Amino acid sequence: MMDKQSLLPQNFVTKTTIIRKFHNYSCRPRRLQRFIKKEITAKHCVAFLAALSVLSILYYMNYLSSPFASLMRRRRPEPFMSCAILENIYLVPSNAHNHTSVAKVRIDPRVLVFVETAFSRLGREIAELLVYNRMRYKLEVSGKSLPVMTNQDKGKYGVIVFENVNKYLEMDKWNRELLDKYCREYSVGIVAFFPPSETAKFDEPVRGFPLTRHSNMRLKDAGLNPLSPILRLTRAGETAWGELPGTDWNVFITNHSTYETLEYASNASTSSSEETRNQTVYSTVVQDHGTLDGIERVFFGSGLRFWLHRLLFLDSLSYLSHGQLSLSLNRTFLIDIDDIFVGEIGTRLLPDDVRALLRTQKRIQKLVRGFKFNLGFSGKYFHHGEPEENAGDDLLTENAHEFSWFSHMWNHQQPHLYENQTQLEVDMMLNKNFAKTHNIPVDSGYSIAPHHSGVYPVHENLYTAWRHIWKVKVTSTEEYPHLRPARLRRDQHIHESHG
Known part of the structure; x- marks a missing residue:
């Protein structure tokens, strides 16, 4: 004659047994530890981590698509003060003291x-x-x-x-x-x-x-x-x-x-x-x-x-020091903005950002005659954002003549990762044709590779392709002579291209 337990499904019996074991061991810490080691296997851990990863991805996707989160990301930080010189307000004499004696x-x-x-x-x-x-x-x-x-x-x-x-x-x-x-x-x-x-x-x-x-x-x-x-x-x-x-x-x-x-x-x-x-x-x-x-x-x-x-x-x-340790007040500077068109959805330039960039450039031009931001672009990612971000791309190209531009590789790939010289030049031509299509001026003779790859230490194919496609004469890097420590870098060491 069969007992009642034998009539129940096998998995039900197993679950009931585990619950009873857990109840019996819960009052005895040492037995509980042995129970956990025995019952919780590596498969359970892998399944838990996989579920946690899926939930994290879903939460992140939901966060990116949330209008509220978008508003939070779009809040541009504002400075605590404004420069009196840029507002044409001179509170003090503008001439610097000469400490020489x-x-x-x-x-x-x-x-x-x-x-x-x-x-x-x-x-x-x-x-x-x-x-x-x-x-x-x-x-x-x-x-x-x-x-x-x-x-x-x-x-x-x-x-x-x-x-x-x-x-x-x-x-x-x-x-x-x-x-x-x-x-x-x-x-x-x-x-x-x-x-x-x-x-x-x-x-x-x-x-x-x-x-x-x-x-x-x-x-x-x-x-x-x-x-x-x-x-x-x-x-x-x-x-x-x-x-x-x-x-x-x-x-x-x-x-x-x-x-x-x-x-x-x-x-x-x-x-x-x-x-x-x-x-x-x-x-x-x-x-x-x-x-x-x-x-x-x-x-x-x-x-x-x-x-x-x-x-x-x-x-x-x-x-x-009576001027012996004075620093020169003359400055030569270049502001590069890399990765134009490259940003992920939700982080790209909006029309308001482009207008703010133009306003800032005009303010700096009051102090530095002829100043222009230098924009490094990767044409492959043009119009790869949300509709409002794509409108920002359009406004940027409409005002292309207001900025200086340089090629930052068509697909933002590091030059040393290309298998041969031909592939490198093909991608450079794609970026050059994109510039012609959108009336982007690219005759500065200057360029930067993504992540400064191939500049120093030298990747010969990069310099050959630069000279052939873009007529590059100068470039810059933060890797010379070493990336760290930063205080021993030679600033943005600009040097003539090879050949």
């Missing part, structure tokens, strides 16, 4: 940087900034004897920089006197950064100076003193709205005439009502004119995390 002939254009350790963060940032700007420097770990400071009757360093001002203030008497004597004799200035404090302090005296500081401050809305003689690359007249990076700023308080504010900011910790009543601003970078001891200094209340400090640091080097 006769004292420059007695010093070399070199920076001596005292760091806490060879691997300290701010010290590394200072060194990298000097490398970016092709300035010679020497790193010295604080606490040791001073290096040789002179060569015959000439100073070896134009500016002294302290990563941590305390290493300057706490120098032993002998080295401090030697350093100060060198600065006075050769008219060399000092740049020093105040480090964060472990605890917040108020009205803390700075040893040896008629200067006090508050520490561990949160600040916002930075501005510059337009009358400061230090400003050269940096121009005053605007406010950098918003909170400044970090919550450990030092601010300076003094009534002595030797000090002049270079940069100031407001307290970000106060409420709007308190701010309206007090309107207190604090000095975050101050200049010591040296009327007390004959040594000019610039004190920074924070490191280089705030972008404006990088410019002020370079200006301070120029001023304190």
Whole structure:
């Protein structure tokens, strides 16, 4: 005679058994672990991952097609400030200060940087900034004897920089006197950064100076003193709205005439009502004119995390070195916009984007005569977007004469991936015919390969095809001599094509 269980479907019995086992083991953790290892196989894991992948793809497709998501992607970021020069508003004299003086002939254009350790963060940032700007420097770990400071009757360093001002203030008497004597004799200035404090302090005296500081401050809305003689690359007249990076700023308080504010900011910790009543601003970078001891200094209340400090640091080097470490104000620049027509659906240019590009170009042309954006195009992907994006493609080609253009390969394929020279030239001809059809001017003699492929290290077929199809004379790359570290690149190294 058959029992009741034998009359049930086999899979039902199996599922019931598993449930019972799970119930029995759930109260016993060790048995539960053994049950999971036994019952959950690799097939279950693969099936789960496959299902998760399918769900992720479906969600992503739904997200792309969602009108709300499209609106979110289309929201173009706006800057916190507008350039007064571009609005024809001149708040300050537009001429940059010339820091050159006769004292420059007695010093070399070199920076001596005292760091806490060879691997300290701010010290590394200072060194990298000097490398970016092709300035010679020497790193010295604080606490040791001073290096040789002179060569015959000439100073070896134009500016002294302290990563941590305390290493300057706490120098032993002998080295401090030697350093100060060198600065006075050769008219060399000092740049020093105040480090964060472990605890917040108020009205803390700075040893040896008629200067006090508050520490561990949160600040916002930075501005510059337009009358400061230090400003050269940096121009005053605007406010950098918003909170400044970090919550450990030092601010300076003094009534002595030797000090002049270079940069100031407001307290970000106060409420709007308190701010309206007090309107207190604090000095975050101050200049010591040296009327007390004959040594000019610039004190920074924070490191280089705030972008404006990088410019002020370079200006301070120029001023304190009497122009020996000045950077030229002349700039030659080219703005390439690659991958025109290449973007994925939902990320391509819209008509409003094209109009914004034209407006921006006209604003820049007020300052740089003849400026044009340089657009790199891949014709295969023309009209591969949504209807509104295709309208953006049309508006771009209608205004083709407003821009400079260069070929970026027909299908955006890297040149070194082509099997032979013929295939490479065929694709270049497709892009050239596309340019003729849409009246795109391509006679600049300039081109860039996708991902800079084949430029350096050199792929000979690329240069041969460029010369044959496009009459390319110059190109550029970020790979020379190496991609990393970026600070050692030779900028956009433009060189003549082979042959």
